[in-house]
Amino acid sequence: xxxxxxxxxxxxxxxxxxxxxxxxxxxxxxxxxxxxxxxxxxxxxxxxxxxxxxxxxxxxxxxxxxxxxxxxxxxxxxxxxxxxxxxxxxxxxxxxxxxxxxxxxxxxxxxxxxxxxxxxxxxxxxxxxxxxxxxxxxxxxxxxxxxxxxxxxxxxxxxxxxxxxxxxxxxxxxxxxxxxxxxxxxxxxxxxxxxxxxxxxxxxxxxxxxxxxxxxxxxxxxxxxxxxxxxxxxxxxxxxxxxxxxxxxxxxxxxxxxxxxxxxxxxxxxxxxxxxxxxxxxxxxxxxxxxxxxxxxxxxxxxxxxxxxxxxxxxx
Numbered sequence: 426x427x428x429x430x431x432x433x434x435x436x437x438x439x440x441x442x443x444x445x446x447x448x449x450x451x452x453x454x455x456x457x458x459x460x461x462x463x464x465x466x467x468x469x470x471x472x473x474x475x476x477x478x479x480x481x482x483x484x485x486x487x488x489x490x491x492x493x494x495x496x497x498x499x500x501x502x503x504x505x506x507x508x509x510x511x512x513x514x515x516x517x518x519x520x521x522x523x524x525x526x527x528x529x530x531x532x533x534x535x536x537x538x539x540x541x542x543x544x545x546x547x548x549x550x551x552x553x554x555x556x557x558x559x560x561x562x563x564x565x566x567x568x569x570x571x572x573x574x575x576x577x578x579x580x581x582x583x584x585x586x587x588x589x590x591x592x593x594x595x596x597x598x599x600x601x602x603x604x605x606x607x608x609x610x611x612x613x614x615x616x617x618x619x620x621x622x623x624x625x626x627x628x629x630x631x632x633x634x635x636x637x638x639x640x641x642x643x644x645x646x647x648x649x650x651x652x653x654x655x656x657x658x659x660x661x662x663x664x665x666x667x668x669x670x671x672x673x674x675x676x677x678x679x680x681x682x683x684x685x686x687x688x689x690x691x692x693x694x695x696x697x698x699x700x701x702x703x704x705x706x707x708x709x710x711x712x713x714x715x716x717x718x719x720x721x722x723x724x725x726x727x728x729x730x731x732x733x734x735x736x737x738x739x740x741x
Contacts, residue, residue: 441673444665445681451662453688456523456531457696458655462648463524469636471520471652472513476629478656479663483623486664496619504612505621509628512605516629517636518598525591526576527699532689533572533709534595539682539716540565541603549607557722561715568711569596575704622663676724683713 459471466474487493499505522531543562546552554562576592612621644652669678686709693699 436672438673438677441669441671441678442681444669444672445678446684448662448665448669449682449685450688451658451665453528453532453685453692455655455658455662456528456689457692458651458658459520460523460528460697462644462651463520465648466642466644466652467636467640468517468520468524469633469639470641471655472517472636473630473633474652474656475516475520475659476513476626476633476656478653479626479660480623480630482657482660483626483663486660487619487623492619496617497623498617499620499624500615501612504608504616505624505628508605508608508612508621509625509632511601511608512625513629513632515598515601515605517633518594518601522591522595522598525587526595527701528693528697529686529689529699529701529709530572530705531591531595532685533705533712534569534592535599535602536683536686536709536712536716537565537569537596537599538602538606539719540569540712541600542606543719545603545607546610550610558719561718561722565712565715565719568708568713568715569599571708571711572705573708575702618667622667626660626663674724676720679720680717683716686713 455475459475462471484493487496490496519531519535522534526534540562543554543558547554573592573596576588609621690701693701
């Protein structure tokens with residue numbers, strides 16, 4: 426007797442790219458909803474709505490895929506706790522930054538996360554980092570400094586507005602997000618993607634309740650609706666993101682993450698009347714170039730390793 430295994434994903438690069446872009450659009454919309462309520466709802470409460478209302482969406486998705494009984498198994502429960510701590514910190518800090526800085530600027534600084542993953546993977550996972558990746562990391566971090574530079578200057582017109590605090594908070598969010606990605610890289614060796622997604626939402630919902638003493642509010646009906654929608658969109662976006670990697674190589678679709686910059690500029694301008702500065706655009710361009718270069722280099726190295734593995738058995 427054999428157990429019915431899930432069918433192998435069909436490789437369809439165009440579908441993978443479409444799903445990736447769809448997830449990016451949804452996450453930008455989610456961030457806009459969080460930003461729209463940031464003057465009313467504290468970040469910890471926003472984290473709760475974002476996470477708690479994503480859980481039913483994820484459970485329904487697993488049930489539709491007939492993976493509910495296997496997708497929630499875990500071989501290492503504590504790994505989900507540690508990942509949840511770091512990931513929830515990243516989310517809370519990012520939501521704090523959305524209330525202090527323009528949406529395009531938060532998006533640009535957030536691009537530091539995949540750059541920092543290279544550094545942290547070398548530090549904690551022992552991955553080799555050669556000269557090319559080091560140079561791209563340096564370029565990306567220089568871009569982050571360019572974006573941050575206006576916020577770190579002592580300007581009498583901006584002192585007390587929270588912009589400097591916002592810049593620091595969003596940078597810390599990128600650091601935590603990078604650490605969370607490093608945790609995930611290690612977790613995928615024993616944990617399914619479904620379990621990682623589900624238990625993170627569950628852990629973040631629980632951890633966010635610890636911020637209750639810091640002044641949760643009863644939001645008006647419109648804000649409550651926006652926060653619920655943000656949670657649902659967060660769950661849908663995570664599903665689209667996960668599904669995109671089932672149809673195409675990560676190295677192919679990862680660069681489309683940077684379409685969020687264009688979307689953030691459009692949403693920031695049309696919804697929040699935020700006009701991106703030249704400095705921010707230059708710094709963002711530096712970060713994007715560095716990130717795409719690292720992704721393309723990883724793709725090239727992956728192809729070379731695959732060719733070597735194929736050639737290996739034929740050697741005398």
